[in-house]
Amino acid sequence: MTCDLTQTTLHGYCDGELDAVRAAEFEHHLEHCSECRILLLETRALGSRLRQNDLYQRCSDELRQRVEKQLGLARPEVQAQFQFQRPTRTGSLRWLLVPAFAVATVAIIAVLARFPVQQRVLASATASELIDAHVRSLQPGHLTDVISTDQHTVKPWFDGKLDFIPPVNDYTAQGFSLVGGRLDVLNGHDVAALVYARRKHTINLFVWPARQGETALYGWGSREGYNWGMWQAGDMRFCLVSDAAQSDLHELQQLIHP
């Protein structure tokens, strides 16, 4: 006998595309339907196999140059994005918006936190907030407070600024270069943001401690062209945000927590 839900709902659930009510309904269904449980595991395993076997086909340097030449794109303008300066006083006025976002998100999250089953929704609400932080960080001068490719410079910089110490590692050899770090804000709490460069993409790694009694957040997704991945290790939470490919984020996650 084939369960009707394997054809549709299961995939939406697996991909984090169901709304909270339907996700909860499906989780309830899973408790009774072994067919769906097995297929869900298989579907997730298939996804991991595809992502972990280096199937992503990248643009060659040669084509990149060809395109840039053909369109007469001016390199220096784009490079400006990657020049890091300390934030100026005038530029930081837009940070006044942060508390407003934070209050709204705290309210949403407070409501959602009452339903542990909606962990995925909570993860994606948190990710949404961090995607905004990622986009803000790309504004000129906002990316890094401490600029260094040396983990032994970046790590001590956080000391005394946060009540936790984020793990800081450089993965240049594996294609993820540490660029620097900064402080950011999530729901009114300070979080550490580490910045990595992957080819022409900027990746933000947000690190913050889980509060007592919070459920572990885990999830991968995408919003408006930005990919994110969230996981927890020990009592620390991690979230990667970037316009780099999802497979790149998985690769970096594997480096951080093999």
Next chain:
Amino acid sequence: MLQPQERTRFELLVVPHLDAAVNLARWLLRNRADAEDVVQEAMLRAYRFFDQFRGGDARAWLLQIVRNNCYTWLQKNRPLELMTEFDEELHVQQSANPETLAAQADERGRLMRALESLPPRFREVLVLRELEGCSYKEIAEVTGIAMGTVMSTLSRARERLQRTLTAAVTKEAS
């Protein structure tokens, strides 16, 4: 020609998705050289029509153009691929793509061949979802599949891929 300000916007919003463009084109055309030609043409098109980009998801916007160009290219150069539902057995043998053959023995090669043997409509949703990490909304935007149909298309594509992989393993074992 775009104004300097628009050109910078194009560089910041669209050019970062060159990898995504190549990835989709390479999997749709199953050949890197053809994919790069089509992507170059698609980038030119995106650049010309950038004033029609209304903001929002630049990756989906670019991928939509890339996909259209890929299908036009297939229509012109390999119309059979679009007309026939592939016979898996037959097709696996035909996949004389050197890149694929070289990697034949290992897990990666097995996955590449299985993915390449799927019909393009299945292949594209898998590539967009599993490799590119697109949301259903983005997949709908790129492929023109109705939002409500994305889930069932993915379901069928995954089932087909799983079956192809299982068949490949059985064949290797015998």
